[in-house]
Amino acid sequence: MTKFVDSKFVKKISEITYASYDHGWDERNGGNVSLRIDAADLTEYEDIKTVKKTLELGFDAKPLAGQYFLVTGTGRYFRNVINQPKLDLGLLQITEDGQKADLLWGFEDGGKPTSEFPSHLMTHIERLKFDPTHRVVMHCHPTNLIALSFTQDLDEGHISRLLWKMQAESLVVFPEGLGVIPYMTPGTNEIGRATAAKMKNFRVVMWPHHGIFGVGASLDETFGLIETVEKAALIYSQIGAQGGKIKQSITDDQLRELATAFNVTANPKFL
Incomplete structure (x- = not known):
């Protein structure tokens, strides 16, 4: 089974967040990144087929309904993402009504997307x-x-x-x-x-x-x-x-x- 943690998306966002920390741009838990991923690029990953939980967005994101986003977590340190992506990153899909997001992967310790x-x-x-x-x-x-x-x-x-x-x-x-x-x-x-x-x-x-x-x-x-x-x-x-x-x-x-x-x-x- 191809695991999402080994994907090019997780690898690249992990590299970028560490580089940003290394530049001195992201002290402590400062900074956040989101990457929109096309559905066609996710078909090979079997471990993102089940919704782990659903999160309220707090605004209407209906123009993005069905879209997938890999995003950094709230309170997380950029310097750590490269070593613990399954905790500090989450893959979410915006629900059809645009009010919520389904968590499909990541935030395994109960984390949430950046504020x-x-x-x-x-x-x-x-x-x-x-x-x-x-x-x-x-x-x-x-x-x-x-x-x-x-x-x-x-x-x-x-x-x-x-x-x-x-x-x-x-x-x-x-x-x-x-x-x-x-x-x-x-x-x-x-x-x-x-x-x-x-x-x-x-x-x-x-x-x-x-x-x-x-x-x-x-x-x-x-x-x-x-x-x-x-x-x-x-x-x-x-x-x-x-x-x-x-x-x-x-x-x-x-x-x-x-x-x-x-x-x-x-x-x-x-x-």
């Missing part, structure tokens, strides 16, 4: 309207980006331009820029709705004084998106450590040339 799972599902719903290949939502706490939320105006155009100008890769990787929501209490449907609304125009959203939400077609792509944003914020922090005086920088014209060279469209509101 941000409704926020993840809201973002999945929104992104699927724009790009059906998007199947990953990742939330973590990148140090230097969080620091920016204390020292910079919480203006999307300002922060996006700042990050674009820190390195050539930024504009290429996130040409639409960075979405920003006001500070809100995490783990609530309110912050989930605010984040999902931003996902109409962005693939990465800052939660001021807290962290970041990113989406992508794969775990690697989503991790790389957040990694690029955080690298740009790190460079800005290093500039401050070196005295803060910028003698030269990437210009607006050079950003436009960069967009043309890599065939991306820079957010016209920010340039």
Whole structure:
């Protein structure tokens, strides 16, 4: 029998969560990830055919009815997932009425999905309207980006331009820029709705004084998106450590040339 714990999905999410911890983005039980998996990719696993329990979602996820999600658990440490995936991960299927999720695998010690799972599902719903290949939502706490939320105006155009100008890769990787929501209490449907609304125009959203939400077609792509944003914020922090005086920088014209060279469209509101 092919076991789901040996699947490429469990292996990859275990690697990504450890890498995120190793980068310093997920202290203690900080951070969460969800991966949408197609039913056709699950047919070979015999140990996910029985519903272990059914969980209330607390909001209407009917647009995702029947969809499968591999998600990290609430209160779990990213550094541990790689060694105990059957405890720290769960495979869930959204029920047909969209109000609940059936647990098919994982959380073997009685665990539950991350408290941000409704926020993840809201973002999945929104992104699927724009790009059906998007199947990953990742939330973590990148140090230097969080620091920016204390020292910079919480203006999307300002922060996006700042990050674009820190390195050539930024504009290429996130040409639409960075979405920003006001500070809100995490783990609530309110912050989930605010984040999902931003996902109409962005693939990465800052939660001021807290962290970041990113989406992508794969775990690697989503991790790389957040990694690029955080690298740009790190460079800005290093500039401050070196005295803060910028003698030269990437210009607006050079950003436009960069967009043309890599065939991306820079957010016209920010340039």
